[in-house]
Amino acid sequence: MTETIHPNPAEDSVGYDPTAIERKWQERWETRGTNHTDLAAGVRPFYALMMFPYPSAEGLHVGNLFAFTGNDIYGRFQRLQGHTVFEPLGYDAFGIHSENFALKVGTHPADLIPRNIDNFRRQLKRAGLMIDWRHELSTTDPDYYKWTQWLFLQLYKRGLAYKKGAAVNWCPNDKTVLANEQVIAGECERCGAKVEQRFLEQWFFRITDYAGRLLDNLDSLDWSDSTKQAQRNWIGRSDGAELSFRVQDLEELTGTATIASGESGEYTAEPIDVRVFTTRPDTIFGATYLVLAPEHPLVGALTTDEQRGAVLAYQQRAAKQDLVSRKVSKEKTGVFTGTFAVNPATQSPIPVWIADYVLMEYGTGAIMAVPGHDERDFEFAKVFDLPIARVVAPGGATVPHGPMDAAYTESENVHLVNSGEFTGLSVAEAKKAIVVWLALNGHAKAVVNYRLHDWCISRQRYWGPPIPIIYCDHCGTVPVPEQDLPVELPYVEDFKPDDSGVSPLARVESWYRVACPTCGGQARRETDVSDTFLDSAWYFLRYPSTGFSDTPFDETITKKWLPVNSYIGGNEHAVLHLLYSRFTTMVLHDAGLIDFEEPFTKFRAHGMIIREGAKMSKSRGNVVNPDEYIERWGADTFRTYLMFLGPYEEGGDFRDQSIAGVRRFLDRLWYSVVGATTDGAPDAGVIRKLHQTIKKVSSDLPVLSYNTAVAAMMEYMNTVRRGERMAHRAEVEPLVQLVAVFAPHLAEELWERLGHVESVFDAGWPVFDASLAAEEMQTIAVQVGGKTRGTVQVPTGAGQEAALEAAMADPSISKFVVATPKKVVFVPGRLLNLVI
C-alpha cells in the first residue's frame, strides 16, 4: 500500500474508531447470537446463498469479499424487511487445485486445508458478514462427503451413473491425468512433455437425459440473462435429422469392384448403413462424400484391403494426439477408406473418408460432407480434391453452376438449386420436405442433438471423496451399502499420482481390499475419487441440515427453506457448477426426495474487480489483501467502498485513493449522529430529502444497485451538513438504519448511542412517507426547437399553461422564441419544448 493516503483520524476518543467498534460488535453478535437463524421457528424464511469459496493458502481474495458483501447486504436488507434470513458459508476444499498446491509445498492436504480454513474463517469474521457460523461446512469433512457418496448411490440406483471407457489427457513424464486446461499447445503445463491420449474406464452421470429439461426450465428462472444464455449455449440444442447412407458392393452400380471387406478380410455381403447427423438435410443433393471419426466402430468394416494400412496409421496417429490440440489444429487431414456409399437423394456413389475433424462424441460420429455449403467440408474438399456441388443459391438467382471459391452458408432468403423436385424451395421448407421424402424409405428421421456430454465424475487423484463402489469377482459391480458410508479417504503419505493411470489410492492395498458386501468374497474398492463439482452440486441442501447426522437434508427443514431464494456468485460458474446443481436437484426431485426441481429461484452474477485499470494477479503483485485494508480503514469502510466502486453486476476498478471518500462519508455520519441535537424540530427540507433518500435506497437494494444507493446516502449526508449545520436526531436516526446494511458495526454502535437496546437489525426499515418527500416547486427544462435554453420553477403539478407563462416571462428564454410556436410539447414535471 502507498503511504500517501488519508491517515486514520480517529486517535481521539470522540472520533470514529472502527477497530474498537468492530471488535466490540463482532464479539457482541457472537454472545448475543444476533446472526443465528432460528430455522425451525423463524417466519418468512429467506435463504440468501453465496457461492462458497475454495480455501486457498493465499487467504481470502478481495473478489470473494466483493461477492459475499453483496450477498450480505441483500440478506440484511431482507431481514430488515421482516424476513428470517439464513446466510450460511462453507468451504469447497476438495479438488485438484488443493492437491497440486499441497504437492508443490510438500504438505499433506489433510494438514494444509484445516489451516487454510482457519485463516479464511478468521478473515471472514472480520468482514462483518451476517453468517450463522453454526451451519459452517467443509466438503472435506467425512460428515459431509458421506452424503456426497450417498448422492452418487442415488444416481447409481436410478441408472444415472454408469461406467465406460473414455479418453483422457495423459502426461507420460509426470505420469498423471491432466485436465484440458493443463494442456498448453499439446504439452503438459508443468513439465512440457508431449501429452497423449489414454483410455480409462470412468464413471459418468447421464446428465444428457436431462438436457431438454435443463434447457426448457431456463425460461422460467429469474437468473441473470448472461448466465441463462451461457447455459443455453453449453447445452447446445441442434434440431436436425439423422440420415442413412448405404454402403455396399458397388459393382452393380458402377461396374467397379470396390468390395468392402471385414476386418479379417472376409467378403461383406451384408449392406452397411452409415448414419450421419445433419442440421442441413436440405443440402443432401450436395453431399459429395462421407466422413467418419477415426474411432468410428464401422471404420474397420468399411476399409478396403488396399487402404487398410493408411487407415490404421491415421487412426493410430489420431489416438496419440492429445485431446486439446486435436480439436484446435485446423488443418484438415484424413484418409480414404476405399469404399463408396450411395447418396440416397442423388443415387450417386460417394467416397467414404475418415478424418479427425469429425468427433466421435457428437451426433453419430459421422457426417455427410457438403463442401458447397459448409466451411469445414469445403476446406477438406479443397485439400483432397473432392467434388464440390452447389445446391443453394441466393433468392431469385438462376441455377448458378460452376466452381465455387468458398462455402456458401447463407440460409435466409435463399432457395435450393440442383436438387431435383426440391429445387426452388426455401431452406426451411426443404429441410422438412426432404426429411419426409427420405423417411419414406427409412433413410431419415428428425432428431434433436445436444452438445452437452455426460458428466465424467471420475478423477484418478487422491484429494476427493472415494467413489462408493466395490468390485467383486463373483458379484461384479456392487454399490457400497448406505449404512457403510462414508467410505473414508485414508491418510496416505505418498499421494502423488503415478504411472499406473489410476488413483494413488490404488497403491493402498490395506484400504482397497475389502470383503464383498453381497457375498463376502474377495473384492476391491473403486480407487478413483469423484469430481469436486459433485461436492458443490448439493451443498446448498446441506447447510440448513448440518445438525442432522442421519440424513443429508431433513425433510421438514428442507421444505421450509428451499429452494434458495437468492443466490449470488461469479459468472465463471455460469455453466458447470450451476448446471450440475440443477441436474442434481432434478434427480433428487424425480427420486421423490425433494419437492422442487430447480435449486435457485433467483441467481445474480456479480462482476469482476480489477485494480487501477489492470487485472489482479499474483505475478503482477497487485492483489488486494483484505486484511491490510480492513486494518487501515475498517471493515465497514472496506465493505462500503467495494459496493461503491462500480455497478455490482458489472464489477469495477479498485482504486486505493478512492477509499478515502467512503471513509470521509462514514466519519461525517459518525459526527452527525454523535453530535445530533434534539432541540426544536428537524428541518422540513432536510426531512424531504430524507424521505427521497429512503425511497431511493429501498428501490436500489433489491436490484443490487449498491453504488447508487451509497451515492444517495452521501448526497443526503451533504444535505444534512450543508453549511456546517448541526444535524437533528430525527434527520439522522433513519439514516443509521439505511447505512446498516453496508456498515453494520458502525450502525450498531450509533444505534446504541441513540439509546436503543435491541440490534439495529431487529429494528426494521425506515418507512417512506410520500407526502413528506413531495416537493412544492418543480424545475422544468425549457427547450426552444429542441435546444435547452433554460429552466423555470413552477408549483408541483402545474400544467402546460403555467409552465409556458413562466417560460415566456423569462427574457433569457423568451428571446429565442422568435415566432409563434408551431407546436408545444409538455412533459409534466420535466420539460417544455416550443417548436418554432
Add this chain to the structure above:
RNA sequence: GCCGGGAUGGCGAAACGGGUAGACGCGAGGGACUUAAAAUCCCUUUCCCGCAAGGGAGUCCGGGUUCGAGUCCCGGUCCUGGCACCA
C-alpha cells in the same frame, strides 16, 4: 468463427418506460481555520471562445427515426468475458 458484456470529464462512475448529460466519489485549483502542517469546512472544476454577460461544441465513428437520442433503428471501429472443427 459463434454467443454475451461494454465504450460517457483528468479518473471511478450516474442518468426512471427517449425528456436539463456528468449525480456521488477521487484527483486538481482557490479560500477559511492554524505560528505552521495535517485533519476539517467552504467555493470552482466537460471542452472551446470571452474580463464578463453570454455563446458554441459535446456521451467511440458514420447514417436514420423523433419536437427531442447516451438511451431506439441500420452500418462500422475498438475493448472485454465465455465457447470453439458440435456437422
